[in-house]
Amino acid sequence: MAWRSHRTLPVRLLFDRGTLLLESPPPELDAVALPEVRWDPRVLAHRAPAHRTYAIVSELRRRGVALTDAPRPTLGPPSAFRSLPDLRPYQDAALAAWRLAGRRGLIALPTGSGKTHVALAAIAATRAPCLCLVPTRALLAQWLAALAAVYDGPIGRFGDGERVLAPLTVATFAGAYRHMARIGDRFGLLIVDEAHHFGHGAQDEALEMSIAPLRIGLTATPPEPGPAATRLATLLGPVVFERSIADLAGPYLAPLERITWHLALDREERREYDALRAVYRGAWDAYLGNHLNARWEDFLRHASQTDDGRRGVAAWRRARRLLAFPRRKREALAGLLARHRRERTLVFVADNETAYAVAREHLVMPLTCDIGRRERDLALARFRAGELRALVSAQVLNEGLDVPDAEVGIVVGGRMGAREHVQRVGRVLRPGADKRAIVYELVVGHSSEAWQAERRGRRLAGAGRSAAKPSGNPV
Numbered sequence: 001m002a003w004r005s006h007r008t009l010p011v012r013l014l015f016d017r018g019t020l021l022l023e024s025p026p027p028e029l030d031a032v033a034l035p036e037v038r039w040d041p042r043v044l045a046h047r048a049p050a051h052r053t054y055a056i057v058s059e060l061r062r063r064g065v066a067l068t069d070a071p072r073p074t075l076g077p078p079s080a081f082r083s084l085p086d087l088r089p090y091q092d093a094a095l096a097a098w099r100l101a102g103r104r105g106l107i108a109l110p111t112g113s114g115k116t117h118v119a120l121a122a123i124a125a126t127r128a129p130c131l132c133l134v135p136t137r138a139l140l141a142q143w144l145a146a147l148a149a150v151y152d153g154p155i156g157r158f159g160d161g162e163r164v165l166a167p168l169t170v171a172t173f174a175g176a177y178r179h180m181a182r183i184g185d186r187f188g189l190l191i192v193d194e195a196h197h198f199g200h201g202a203q204d205e206a207l208e209m210s211i212a213p214l215r216i217g218l219t220a221t222p223p224e225p226g227p228a229a230t231r232l233a234t235l236l237g238p239v240v241f242e243r244s245i246a247d248l249a250g251p252y253l254a255p256l257e258r259i260t261w262h263l264a265l266d267r268e269e270r271r272e273y274d275a276l277r278a279v280y281r282g283a284w285d286a287y288l289g290n291h292l293n294a295r296w297e298d299f300l301r302h303a304s305q306t307d308d309g310r311r312g313v314a315a316w317r318r319a320r321r322l323l324a325f326p327r328r329k330r331e332a333l334a335g336l337l338a339r340h341r342r343e344r345t346l347v348f349v350a351d352n353e354t355a356y357a358v359a360r361e362h363l364v365m366p367l368t369c370d371i372g373r374r375e376r377d378l379a380l381a382r383f384r385a386g387e388l389r390a391l392v393s394a395q396v397l398n399e400g401l402d403v404p405d406a407e408v409g410i411v412v413g414g415r416m417g418a419r420e421h422v423q424r425v426g427r428v429l430r431p432g433a434d435k436r437a438i439v440y441e442l443v444v445g446h447s448s449e450a451w452q453a454e455r456r457g458r459r460l461a462g463a464g465r466s467a468a469k470p471s472g473n474p475v
Contacts (some may be wrong), residue, residue: 018209104237111426283312
């Protein structure tokens with residue numbers, strides 16, 4: 001049966017606390033066939049996530065359904081931009097790729113390659129009211145400074161105790177999650193820095209509650225193909241442009257020398273590690289025998305229900321702590337810090353316990369979640385000035401901080417795989433006169449660290465994304 005025009009029965013689309021309400025749809029219209037529209041019995045009306053606004057408007061118009069009202073950005077366009085710095089060729093190509101993709105999508109560039117400059121150029125080109133989302137208060141401050149350098153108008157902020165709205169606004173993920181029901185219809189452009197944090201369900205609602213049709217996700221580490229990548233493509237768009245560290249090292253990033261040291265456990269450590277590994281492998285294998293295709297994360301969730309499971313998890317944790325900083329890693333780190341004592345060096349470890357151990361042994365300033373913002377900023381300023389020659393951190397330096405130039409990175413241990421490693425390596429790649437970045441990886445041989453290092457190397461070399469190890473076992 002042919003679809004009949006309903007121009008005499010107009011529809012109203014209303015923004016309602018981060019969702020879209022359809023008022024007065026004609027009886028012949030199958031509303032639930034529209035993108036993500038569902039019947040809401042609480043208000044006796046059809047409802048959809050706000051991010052589907054423009055898709056629903058487009059579909060209604062295609063069907064000949066008249067609209068009397070639909071949400072549009074309520075803030076005026078930002079119009080006080082000064083001249084922006086010229087984009088590098090790859091940055092210009094990234095912006096062009098985003099435009100060709102309908103001005104939606106992920107731009108994947110290494111840390112230090114200027115993702116923010118691409119976003120600033122997009123804001124200036126579209127002139128749409130823009131909301132920038134960032135994961136941390138440190139990045140909030142950095143984005144405010146970056147915008148203030150090229151824009152003379154008011155800049156809003158949501159986060160760190162402030163709630164100020166303007167045509168250009170920066171918000172932390174948490175601030176956006178709390179307030180998007182009120183501000184989700186104000187902006188036409190949504191920029192998400194460190195976009196790989198989304199796609200997992202935890203805070204995705206913040207992106208769903210915005211009507212913004214134009215969207216950019218910025219990341220150095222796009223998600224592997226799978227449910228998270230699919231979800232992120234729905235919320236922001238697919239990867240439209242990607243360059244690796246290998247692509248940009250040299251002309252745009254400092255040339256990188258990556259040195260992997262395979263170290264042995266001493267006899268007592270090896271005996272203890274093998275014994276612990278036998279315990280947790282036994283518990284894991286027993287669980288896998290009853291749960292085909294289960295992941296290591298599934299085992300961790302269910303392990304507390306059995307004695308063997310609890311013993312297995314305890315052994316896994318002890319084995320991971322043993323790999324974090326065994327005797328040979330201590331010796332190698334001491335030698336490398338002595339060798340590079342005149343160069344600014346970042347030491348990356350697996351946990352705060354190891355960070356404090358390094359700090360005590362070598363009088364290196366630790367940056368952990370226990371260090372307050374003022375003390376952290378002072379340490380970074382002293383590192384920038386050359387008064388501090390080394391810093392040690394477990395996770396604080398991974399992302400979200402504008403780390404001063406460093407020449408040497410020493411990766412003693414990690415917990416978050418290839419993504420974490422790419423972010424860490426990016427911290428030493430900012431270009432400088434005659435600079436050559438060096439990254440040392442201290443790896444325990446005949447352990448999970450060996451294949452993890454190999455996988456990280458493929459990622460850095462731009463050899464494509466590789467699937468996780470089938471067992472999923474991280475130790």
